[in-house]
């Protein structure tokens with residue numbers, strides 16, 4: 171059986187590995203000049219491969235897409251991904267928050283070992299070839315013009331549209347077209363805030379440590395960094411999907427930040443009371459707030475004079491969000507091939523023999539390893555689907 175995989179990201183290469191192991195002749199086509207570009211970029215931030223929480227909790231992170239993703243994630247769960255990495259010479263460890271990382275904290279070693287193994291399995295690789303049509307076969311525009319290689323099955327793993335300069339620019343939406351694709355929008359992105367010039371100048375690049383951020387019933391703790399135009403970091407990304415929904419519906423988004431989440435308001439009032447005659451900034455600093463935290467409180471309006479008012483502001487400080495960062499800086503994108511357009515094998519109902527995997531499918535998840543895990547799992551699932559379809563359709567192919 172000849173299999174064509176389009177997209178040399180984690181989803182596509184996992185599909186290629188699964189197909190090759192089953193005996194298929196596999197070629198991977200990609201528009202970019204080199205493979206695994208986004209995976210390697212993710213490695214610069216530590217490469218959070220997956221998460222160690224129980225599978226039931228894990229599945230819940232995918233919201234509405236949990237049900238259609240469950241079979242793929244159950245067949246290739248976090249433990250399987252960890253074993254796969256260990257086999258490639260990169261054992262993983264569980265960080266304090268349950269996040270799973272390769273021991274080197276990087277993607278380079280894993281990527282190198284994986285590409286070597288794919289070569290050993292006979293997987294071919296054709297870079298600089300962009301999918302431009304999907305009719306009687308998959309058509310690519312490359313250095314030698316247009317080509318439509320023969321294939322019995324095609325697995326598309328074209329990624330989302332974030333960080334388009336890495337190759338995955340979402341241009342494939344025009345190739346698939348029609349009602350089958352939900353528009354690609356930023357996910358896990360920074361939020362825009364109109365800071366005062368003074369605050370932006372002084373605090374851009376400063377982390378807000380150990381705070382608890384909340385929006386519309388969701389809350390997150392973790393990294394948040396002030397930028398010149400707003401806020402970035404894991405704690406903000408976790409709330410960005412809900413904020414995006416509110417802003418797109420024409421509403422406003424007001425985050426609340428608890429700058430002292432481990433103290434009750436009463437305990438904080440008591441701390442502030444220890445220095446009654448000092449200025450408000452000094453009292454807040456002596457009570458343990460960083461300059462950026464005090465700055466955030468000032469951005470919300472003049473600081474109250476009384477300890478009770480100051481404590482209330484510190485425990486529930488409003489931050490008005492005016493927009494969200496674009497796809498060029500988002501960690502991932504939401505939208506993509508709708509679940510209704512796929513059958514249980516991840517095959518496009520409208521294009522028999524063509525399967526989809528990875529971030530190009532309509533699911534989203536917070537950061538924490540959930541993105542890569544679903545990409546690997548759906549890559550393996552789409553490949554199994556393709557093998558199964560080819561077997562039942564024409565036993566002679568296999």
Ligand SMILES: Cc1cc2nc3c(=O)[nH]c(=O)nc-3n(C[C@H](O)[C@H](O)[C@H](O)COP(=O)(O)OP(=O)(O)OC[C@H]3O[C@@H](n4cnc5c(N)ncnc54)[C@H](O)[C@@H]3O)c2cc1C
Nearest residue numbers: 177179180181201212218300301329337338528529539542
């Ligand atoms: C800065 C950053 C940090 C991240 N960190 C993490 C992390 O720590 N943990 C985590 O779980 N996730 C992380 N992610 C997200 C994760 O990297 C992606 O979800 C994942 O790479 C998506 O895999 P994929 O195979 O679906 O698509 P991609 O990796 O985007 O690969 C898609 C491939 O398809 C190719 N392609 C696109 N269109 C065409 C076309 N028309 N013709 C031919 N080829 C085409 C592209 O060139 C690309 O090679 C991070 C993302 C970013 C941007």
